[in-house]
Amino acid sequence: MTDVTAADIRLAAREGYQSVEHLKRYTTLGTGPDQGKTGNVLGLALLAEHLATPIPAVGTTTFRAPYSPVTLGVFPGHAVGAGLEPMRLTAMNDWHTGQGARLINTGLWKRPHSYPRAGESEFQAANREAKNARTRVGIVDVSTLGKIELQGRDVAEFLNRIYTNRWDTLAVGRCRYGLMLREDGIVLDDGTTSRLAATHYLMTTTTVNAVKVMQQMELLLQRDWPDLEVFLTSVTEQWAAAAVAGPHAREVLQKVLDIDISNAAFPFLCVGDCMLRTANGQVQGRQFRMSFSGENAYEIHVPATHGLAMWTAVLAAGEAYGIMPYGTEAMGTLRIEKGHIVVGAEADGRTTAGDLGMGQLVNGAKWCIGKPLLDRPALRGADRWQLVGLTALDGSEMPRAAKVVADPDAPAPNPMLGHVTSLCWSPNHEAWIALGLLHNGRGRHGETLWAVSPLAGARVRVKVGPPCFIDPEGERLRV
Amino acid sequence: MSKPKNTGTVLPGKNGAATSRLTLQEVTFGVTWNLQGDVANPAFLEEVRSSFDVTLPTAANSVTETPHAAVLWLGPKSWLLLVGGPESRESPWTNFPAKRDALNSVGGALFEVSAGRVAWRLAGPCVTTVLASACPLDLHPREFPPGSCAQSLFGHISTLLWRRAEDDFTLLAARSFAHDIWSALCAASAQHGYEVLPPAPIG
Numbered sequence: 001m002t003d004v005t006a007a008d009i010r011l012a013a014r015e016g017y018q019s020v021e022h023l024k025r026y027t028t029l030g031t032g033p034d035q036g037k038t039g040n041v042l043g044l045a046l047l048a049e050h051l052a053t054p055i056p057a058v059g060t061t062t063f064r065a066p067y068s069p070v071t072l073g074v075f076p077g078h079a080v081g082a083g084l085e086p087m088r089l090t091a092m093n094d095w096h097t098g099q100g101a102r103l104i105n106t107g108l109w110k111r112p113h114s115y116p117r118a119g120e121s122e123f124q125a126a127n128r129e130a131k132n133a134r135t136r137v138g139i140v141d142v143s144t145l146g147k148i149e150l151q152g153r154d155v156a157e158f159l160n161r162i163y164t165n166r167w168d169t170l171a172v173g174r175c176r177y178g179l180m181l182r183e184d185g186i187v188l189d190d191g192t193t194s195r196l197a198a199t200h201y202l203m204t205t206t207t208v209n210a211v212k213v214m215q216q217m218e219l220l221l222q223r224d225w226p227d228l229e230v231f232l233t234s235v236t237e238q239w240a241a242a243a244v245a246g247p248h249a250r251e252v253l254q255k256v257l258d259i260d261i262s263n264a265a266f267p268f269l270c271v272g273d274c275m276l277r278t279a280n281g282q283v284q285g286r287q288f289r290m291s292f293s294g295e296n297a298y299e300i301h302v303p304a305t306h307g308l309a310m311w312t313a314v315l316a317a318g319e320a321y322g323i324m325p326y327g328t329e330a331m332g333t334l335r336i337e338k339g340h341i342v343v344g345a346e347a348d349g350r351t352t353a354g355d356l357g358m359g360q361l362v363n364g365a366k367w368c369i370g371k372p373l374l375d376r377p378a379l380r381g382a383d384r385w386q387l388v389g390l391t392a393l394d395g396s397e398m399p400r401a402a403k404v405v406a407d408p409d410a411p412a413p414n415p416m417l418g419h420v421t422s423l424c425w426s427p428n429h430e431a432w433i434a435l436g437l438l439h440n441g442r443g444r445h446g447e448t449l450w451a452v453s454p455l456a457g458a459r460v461r462v463k464v465g466p467p468c469f470i471d472p473e474g475e476r477l478r479v
Numbered sequence: 480m481s482k483p484k485n486t487g488t489v490l491p492g493k494n495g496a497a498t499s500r501l502t503l504q505e506v507t508f509g510v511t512w513n514l515q516g517d518v519a520n521p522a523f524l525e526e527v528r529s530s531f532d533v534t535l536p537t538a539a540n541s542v543t544e545t546p547h548a549a550v551l552w553l554g555p556k557s558w559l560l561l562v563g564g565p566e567s568r569e570s571p572w573t574n575f576p577a578k579r580d581a582l583n584s585v586g587g588a589l590f591e592v593s594a595g596r597v598a599w600r601l602a603g604p605c606v607t608t609v610l611a612s613a614c615p616l617d618l619h620p621r622e623f624p625p626g627s628c629a630q631s632l633f634g635h636i637s638t639l640l641w642r643r644a645e646d647d648f649t650l651l652a653a654r655s656f657a658h659d660i661w662s663a664l665c666a667a668s669a670q671h672g673y674e675v676l677p678p679a680p681i682g
Contacts, residue, residue: 109655233592
């Protein structure tokens with residue numbers, strides 16, 4: 001109902017708005033959420049009284065849909081609560097929820113946060129899982145990573161143009177980490193690409209950027225380089241994937257695989273077809289040796305219809321080695337300990353490869369998208385914010401969303417030297433640690449600064465160091 | 480009777496309004512391959528003909544069928560090959576790597592996506608009413624006759640819709656959305672009454 005009063009109606013009538021259509025438009029009578037179902041008859045009666053005519057003689061305004069009032073709930077229908085937006089579930093989702101894992105959103109995907117045991121908090125569970133992956137072996141569902149297959153004569157040339165590093169030297173059966181830039185030189189996405197056969201490649205993208213990267217590649221092939229013979233398709237939905245990481249990863253997987261994955265036969269950054277023994281029988285899959293955790297690690301991909309069988313087969317094989325599943329929280333801890341970036345947190349739309357300590361991935365001998373604009377003076381300056389590792393001192397907890405300052409007592413506005421991008425308790429380093437972007441960060445290793453969060457009333461002394469807290473030489477990857 | 484894999488908690492049987500005017504059935508495929516290439520390239524066409532013995536539909540959003548396979552147009556250079564199941568070693572729908580290599584060598588491509596989708600067959604007199612409640616396509620037979628396919632939406636979810644006969648549609652969606660799209664199909668069908676049939680290979 002609109003707030004039309006009896007006085008308003010009498011005033012309208014006195015001013016000459018004596019047709020019901022005029023009355024409606026002058027006073028807004030009948031245009032409220034009730035669409036006149038309660039207010040109109042009263043209003044028409046008042047007009048009739050003023051005009052000294054019977055009510056029916058006043059008439060009614062033209063009816064429009066919805067004729068009957070409609071509750072707001074009819075319009076959203078089922079699109080409320082869990083139906084508010086679509087959800088994407090991996091082939092292993094029922095297993096995760098069966099273990100009591102809380103699901104968290106990653107784009108539309110639902111991923112298990114952690115697997116708390118009886119009496120354990122999520123924090124304790126994630127720390128146990130992260131510790132176990134470094135000391136024994138862990139398994140994590142990575143089905144949600146974007147997966148794009150490329151085929152055609154010119155794939156290597158195409159990859160050379162869209163990635164900062166070189167791809168024409170990648171042999172069949174090998175994988176490589178790659179960095180993509182936007183046209184302005186800022187980091188767009190990272191991932192790996194594997195050469196499955198002479199003219200057949202598999203690219204992985206971050207979970208959240210999969211659609212953006214696919215669209216970018218389609219656009220480039222159709223608009224800029226129609227002469228390149230490259231065909232693309234998304235295979236994210238085709239493959240269920242798990243990463244198996246830790247000192248016992250090889251022993252566990254060797255029990256269920258038909259191929260030799262010894263260090264000599266299957267070194268770091270290899271890919272190969274394999275058969276996996278599961279409760280459903282033999283399943284054909286793809287085996288990769290790559291690592292986001294920093295441990296000796298493998299990824300196993302099987303057709304999504306066999307995802308659960310693969311998952312349970314690896315868990316059964318790993319039981320004697322103390323295998324534990326780990327969720328996104330422990331996955332984050334493991335990668336923060338290693339200083340592996342995440343697009344969104346560290347690569348925040350303002351950072352170059354150089355800022356992230358990956359300048360050596362920008363090949364000097366070839367062109368790629370974004371490279372020309374990397375020469376802008378502002379991107380080459382010495383005062384860039386650069387990726388660093390921060391360790392909280394004095395036994396303090398690293399504050400969330402903190403800015404980094406030299407003096408926490410300086411008068412506002414306190415000059416900001418940088419900010420924390422990701423943080424965690426490191427069960428392996430036994431300290432609160434963080435990654436951050438810091439003004440001239442690489443020149444500040446060894447300095448003590450302050451991470452402050454005025455909103456939370458938090459101020460913590462932090463020590464600046466390189467963005468890697470575990471195995472800085474990367475020896476664990478190659479054992 | 481085996482429980483459908485991708486249909487949440489709804490088991491085979493009648494649901495919703497008392498008079499069933501719709502059947503919903505999960506359909507499975509032995510092989511789903513994405514074929515890409517240029518029909519202006521004779522070597523590509525010859526390879527497709529000799530490898531699969533199918534005719535590629537070239538009209539936008541059209542489908543060709545053989546007794547064993549269906550070919551759905553996805554784009555000017557892209558098709559989806561659907562097969563119930565390779566019956567024998569001699570079937571054209573085996574030995575993916577050799578077929579991929581052969582197509583790559585003539586400027587085409589073949590991608591293995593057999594596990595990437597789930598599909599449901601929707602049939603019955605009110606099937607277009609149910610689909611229209613959540614799909615923006617004009618489903619009038621004049622615009623979308625039998626033998627048509629189109630990539631569209633059902634609710635919020637991307638789908639590939641294929642009309643096999645006036646009252647007989649197959650709806651394909653990415654596997655990770657199976658739970659949601661099944662809920663949406665049941666919700667849209669409830670007022671008409673629907674019967675869930677046990678899953679079957681595409682026929």
